[in-house]
């Protein structure tokens with residue numbers, strides 16, 4: 001997408017606010033310089049008329065100093081906001097909401113570090129009809145105007161299997177959200193390619209928090225668009241034991257061929273595996289902290305979802321893992337993670353279908369991914385609470 005301000009302004013209130021900041025800043029400079037120039041011109045004329053050239057020279061130095069002080073002060077006031085606006089990371093989020101997808105989407109939509117260009121939806125945790133309705137509701141509740149588009153309802157190969165035990169039949173464990181805005185026309189792979197076509201080289205981050213079908217279809221059907229991708233951040237796979245089969249994690253298991261396409265596309269890949277997300281453990285204390293924090297409709301929705309998600313027996317019953325928000329958190333606050341270069345591939349056949357083979361040591365070849373190996377969990381939940389609490393206020 002170009003840097004045209006009118007296009008950026010359509011991306012939502014945050015983008016519009018940033019655009020307003022540009023305009024206010026530019027107008028402030030124009031007014032300041034114009035006003036100062038007019039006053040200075042009048043005073044120079046008067047000084048030259050009554051006191052001669054030496055007084056004029058001294059006055060000119062004073063005006064220079066004054067301008068430096070004022071413009072320096074404006075830089076201090078506006079600089080951080082301008083810097084954040086200019087560095088907002090363009091992202092496409094591919095998702096299958098999904099309780100943890102909902103939390104991840106709220107984190108993304110509440111974070112000014114991200115410029116969410118598109119939410120594309122895939123069947124996964126539940127069927128596409130529900131994941132699409134949930135994604136529309138989540139985006140609607142956030143108050144952000146981001147297009148939501150439907151994608152694949154089944155993987156590239158094989159059948160579709162959902163995970164209602166982990167998310168409820170409706171994907172959100174019965175937490176009812178107001179119906180969201182209509183889906184954007186078209187299908188996900190086309191919409192993803194359209195965003196990439198309009199983007200500068202290596203400028204768009206793809207965040208995949210469901211089966212990788214949509215992202216793989218987009219890149220497989222127009223491979224040269226991979227050059228527009230800055231990074232592909234995926235919640236997928238496991239270094240060790242899976243959570244669907246002994247070998248495989250759910251997203252990788254749901255569409256391993258699609259994951260293989262992404263791992264081989266030549267762009268930087270970042271992996272949040274089950275070992276990463278186990279560190280993002282939502283405990284009773286962390287749930288209580290968000291509830292006590294208050295906030296708007298989105299914070300209440302997250303609290304309601306958290307109250308219904310069962311604790312993970314796999315993680316000792318101490319809480320449940322916030323899988324998908326880990327991938328978004330990397331895009332928002334990478335300093336929360338410790339990272340290691342790895343060689344990653346995915347098994348496509350047999351009982352180990354969907355298993356990710358992640359070499360962390362003694363790499364068999366050049367690294368093709370980075371593994372989010374450690375997480376500052378306190379920092380993660382502090383970030384999550386701050387961004388979710390600040391989103392969707394006043395919307396019910």
Ligand SMILES: [Ca+2]
Pocket residue numbers: 095096097098100101124125209210324
């Ligand atoms: Ca998901």
